[in-house]
Amino acid sequence: MINKVSIIGFGLIGSSLARAIKNNQLAQTIACGDDSPEVCKKVLDLKLADTATTDLAAAVTGADLVILAVPVGACGKVAKQIAGSLSDGAIVTDVGSVKQTVINAVTPHLPPHVSFVPAHPIAGTEHSGPEAGFAELFNGRWCILTPLAHTPPHAIEKVSALWQACGAQIDIMDPKHHDLVLAITSHLPHLIAYSIVDTAATLEEDTKAEVIKYSASGFRDFTRIAASDPVMWRDIFLNNKEAVLSILQRFTEDLTALQKAIRIGDGGHLQEVFTRTRAIRRAIIDAKQATPTAKGQ
């Protein structure tokens, strides 16, 4: 299907995609471009790509598909570095969790003979780096494409076909709307998890030891989310500021209402909210986005 695919950034997503492309024989050649010499060495050791170099321009030379799999804040810089080396008719795509600022940062650098298909596979774990990836990461997950008005249909089709061959389902969305939906479903939950775990991290040492000891009572679930890659998440919040601050405001209002209900002893309000939230869990299980667990693990 693809002659040469270049993946820039071999973290969890980049390395998982390389594995999936290799396993499914979707490209003749896989080229790795990564700023870090250690990552390049690891990629060759693990045989995740045919070539690996820290020279990103060299990595994309002759590629018909270039995938930016770096933190969203680095996409513009990488686009600038590789722009002069992109082949005629090459397709550039990305995997970022924010779309509008990536589009704003990338498009000014791309020459007219290149197509850009902004993409976001909704998949991940709390682990980072080329060793953390696995080919099945995208199985049954959504990949949202947010094409521009002038993105040619054949480029959208090619990127769609790649993700479908890696096990994902495709959705097309407006970039601004994508950023709002992800602010609710992903960015705010991560911010909250980081915040509550940091509240615990800054407690006195004695209390912190007890929090770790008794973490299985609820706190533990937050720490898994709050173990996600710090640079990737820093960039997401800096690049989806408006939508995140807006949904955070709404969350704060709802939390303040619960706080007041506790303070004045309004059990009716608490029970009403806690009953409503159960229905959302059932809807997610019905939508096959979660599996009911007998043991709550």
Next chain:
Amino acid sequence: MINKVSIIGFGLIGSSLARAIKNNQLAQTIACGDDSPEVCKKVLDLKLADTATTDLAAAVTGADLVILAVPVGACGKVAKQIAGSLSDGAIVTDVGSVKQTVINAVTPHLPPHVSFVPAHPIAGTEHSGPEAGFAELFNGRWCILTPLAHTPPHAIEKVSALWQACGAQIDIMDPKHHDLVLAITSHLPHLIAYSIVDTAATLEEDTKAEVIKYSASGFRDFTRIAASDPVMWRDIFLNNKEAVLSILQRFTEDLTALQKAIRIGDGGHLQEVFTRTRAIRRAIIDAKQATPTAKGQ
């Protein structure tokens, strides 16, 4: 070991304990007392107890151990109902997630010939009711006892031995301190999860449908916690008001600092916090309270 054990309230914890007691042959007779005729019928159908009645006073007659496994707000009322039927030398214990208010509510009703051992097994799932329980729920979990100054050592030993035989490890703690530690590790995480899921539940229908569809990106983890029993959790917040409001205040300060960092674009602060929280996850895995997952599921 025990002649007759009476369990009042056959929800997730009560029914799990009955199963563990039965499987490990820890009592001659298991009696169920539950307000709900449906639950009593289900308990007999599932053979979880030898007898089942809605008459709680009758349920405890002749018991050497009585376990209150009702929402914490109901403990005082139940203690009053059963007080006149408790045998000489009977031991009363509970399983509540808040200790000081349960002690305050229960002790005034208990006659002097009875010992009270407040207890809290730190275990649970998001499921409720007698069908949701399972005998292994307490395996490797902590059970915290918060005995009173006058609780006789033999009573503490008997309750400890029961929990150990059900697979739990015992810790002894001051009730106030227990309530503070649990406010951080359990009550606040549940409040936050309920709040964020309710923020989503009250969104416009279109957006709500998308939140459910893309929940796997982080939100899903919160919905599991927010599917926990509404009445049980209503009572926990009403009965641990002071500690919950205090730790909630601290959380709000930390969240506000993150909000400001996003607003002013302070990536350094974000990265610093997100790096610190990773260390907590590692500490929890080292303490064997969580298992590292390759796939982040």
